[in-house]
Amino acid sequence: MTRIAIIGSGSMFTQYLASDILLIPGLEQGTFALVDVDAGRLDLSVKLVRRLIEKSGKNWSVEASTERRDVLPGSRFVINQIEVAGLATVRNEFEIPLRYGVKQCIGDTMGPGGLFKTLRTLPVWLDIVKDIEELCPDATILNYTNPMSAVTLATSRATSLPVVGLCHSIQHSSQQLAKYLGVPYEKLQWRSGGINHMSWFTELKVDGVDQYPVLFEKMNDPEFVKKDPVRLDFAKHFGAFVSESSGHFSEYVPYYRKRQDLIDLHCASGYNGATGFYANEWPTWREETDRTIERIVAGEEELKLEPSEEYAAVIIDSIVNEKPAVVYGNVPNRGLIENLPYEGIVEVACLVDRKGIQPTRFGRLPEHLAALCRSNMSFFELAVQAVLEQDREKALYALYVDPLSAAVCSPAEIKSMFEELWEADRAYLPDWK
Numbered sequence: 001m002t003r004i005a006i007i008g009s010g011s012m013f014t015q016y017l018a019s020d021i022l023l024i025p026g027l028e029q030g031t032f033a034l035v036d037v038d039a040g041r042l043d044l045s046v047k048l049v050r051r052l053i054e055k056s057g058k059n060w061s062v063e064a065s066t067e068r069r070d071v072l073p074g075s076r077f078v079i080n081q082i083e084v085a086g087l088a089t090v091r092n093e094f095e096i097p098l099r100y101g102v103k104q105c106i107g108d109t110m111g112p113g114g115l116f117k118t119l120r121t122l123p124v125w126l127d128i129v130k131d132i133e134e135l136c137p138d139a140t141i142l143n144y145t146n147p148m149s150a151v152t153l154a155t156s157r158a159t160s161l162p163v164v165g166l167c168h169s170i171q172h173s174s175q176q177l178a179k180y181l182g183v184p185y186e187k188l189q190w191r192s193g194g195i196n197h198m199s200w201f202t203e204l205k206v207d208g209v210d211q212y213p214v215l216f217e218k219m220n221d222p223e224f225v226k227k228d229p230v231r232l233d234f235a236k237h238f239g240a241f242v243s244e245s246s247g248h249f250s251e252y253v254p255y256y257r258k259r260q261d262l263i264d265l266h267c268a269s270g271y272n273g274a275t276g277f278y279a280n281e282w283p284t285w286r287e288e289t290d291r292t293i294e295r296i297v298a299g300e301e302e303l304k305l306e307p308s309e310e311y312a313a314v315i316i317d318s319i320v321n322e323k324p325a326v327v328y329g330n331v332p333n334r335g336l337i338e339n340l341p342y343e344g345i346v347e348v349a350c351l352v353d354r355k356g357i358q359p360t361r362f363g364r365l366p367e368h369l370a371a372l373c374r375s376n377m378s379f380f381e382l383a384v385q386a387v388l389e390q391d392r393e394k395a396l397y398a399l400y401v402d403p404l405s406a407a408v409c410s411p412a413e414i415k416s417m418f419e420e421l422w423e424a425d426r427a428y429l430p431d432w433k
Contacts, residue, residue: 002030002320005075005136007068007128008082009034009049010041012289013144017079018049019305020313022056026321029059033071042066044290047297055305068131075136077316080128080151081144084120085428087283092424093117094279100417101408103257103275105247105267109147109197110376111404112417113278114251115383116425118150119395122387123430125151129159140319140356142166142312143330148196150380152330153345157388164315164357165330165345167196169243171309176228177204177241180218181211192349193337193362196330197244198252198376199347200369204241215241229266230256230273240369243347247273252376254407318352325352331359338363339370344377375403390432392422 004021006014018032032049036042046064053060063071072078093113094104107113125145132139141163145151152165170192178185183206191203204211216236218224225232230246234253242249246266250256250273256266257273267273295301307313311327318325329350336359337346351358365373382398385391396418399405405414422429 005033009045010036011081016308034064072135170328199243247271254403258407322354
């Protein structure tokens, strides 16, 4: 019987992942082992998953605990979607950098927000990994927690258990490209490789014909560019479309957020790059998500059992039911992309079958695109080394090399910003001597 542990089950993703798993043909029984440190949100997730099971008509059960060691034993898959102290720190991690001119949109992967999320998250997660090794040593770890590259990198350094980082940016971006080009999705042929949130669509074809000239022609229309302002402008100059949204991506390169006139020109509202978008909206989204789940479990709102575009269930189906599939996963490089760091984490196509996750070789990225990936990978490497070695100085070095912080601040200003953030987040950070 398949046992699937979901750590941080109070997340909005639980509904999607549980639905996908229950829709797997032939997987008629199993156990969801739900864990969340918030007892109230755990209770909501239990009720939600039980309703999904009832709707599916399958013979699945639910076990739950605020203590992960109670329910981890025997798990074949462990899904990580934890959030460590995010509500308590989201304002600090936006407003302190803002005083230094660092204007973040999301701040959960790179930049000051991404760094301090890494420093908050990894010590907690690595303790969980130790329990996974002890209690379910045959498990495959499926990570959804951001910063995706940093969490997956640290996990790969801390355990020999198979781990893959899963995102939906490749799925969503390829679908967006089909819409931008005005072609049926199933006709679009594409090739993508890089790192999470910075994978590059190096090929776009329909019936063997290159579609980039078509995309570039459409960019002559300013109204078209407004749909995805940073990504489309970047593609015009660098020749490739990137996998993450304009708002996220604007933080990973030094070009778009260093002056207010550039933000006004390229970074429109919402996910397209609005300053403070995540800090201002996320607490409300979380509250609204909880209220929505409450209405669903009370029967006041329709519960839909429908597939999402997440990869977790595809992987589970491929391994358990021996049905080969291809997903895009974040995995240790080991030469998969030749001109990116061998020890880093890359996002490539992966074959999944009964043997598990088998990444495929991409080859070389165009050098100018690889250079941007390497910049981000150095940030992640330093941040992960800082946690694994309990080295506060390396955490500071990570912020020194962050593209957005470096585009705006001097080294002295970055150090001052770092010290302020450390003090503000101190209650949620490890006590490194």
